[in-house]
Amino acid sequence: MADGIYVVGILVEERASRGPEVQEVLTRYGSKILCRTGIPDPSKKRGIITVTMQADAPDVDKFKGDLQDIAGVRAQSLRLADAIYNCPA
Numbered sequence: 001m002a003d004g005i006y007v008v009g010i011l012v013e014e015r016a017s018r019g020p021e022v023q024e025v026l027t028r029y030g031s032k033i034l035c036r037t038g039i040p041d042p043s044k045k046r047g048i049i050t051v052t053m054q055a056d057a058p059d060v061d062k063f064k065g066d067l068q069d070i071a072g073v074r075a076q077s078l079r080l081a082d083a084i085y086n087c088p089a
Contacts, residue, residue, distance in 0.1 A: 003083035005034075006060050008051040013072035015040065015047035021070045022049070029053070029063050034084075054083050 012018050026036065026049075035052040053060065057079070064075040 003054050003056050005080045005082070005084060006053050006055060006077050007080060008053060008060065008064065008075055008077045010047075010049040010051065010067060011074045012047040012049065014045060016045075018070055018072055019047065022047075022067065022073060025063070025066045025070070026051070028066070029055075029059075032059060032063075 012022055032053045032055040033051055034054055038047060038049040040047055060077050064077060067073050067075040
């Protein structure tokens, strides 16, 4: 399946305790991540992370599933376009 450009929004409840697990997942998919931004929710108990990635749909679904396996983490994605460039596997 062809790579596409996806934006994945991640909401992390109780970010202080769940952040390390989320970071582990982000690191595992680092070769597919083009950009990552994060901000704490004003309440300081939640974190909001936006990831732009170049991947195929099954990899994005696996990424979201790995994140959502962590209690208190939600992830949604949006496919924006075809890949910017082709990356070797």
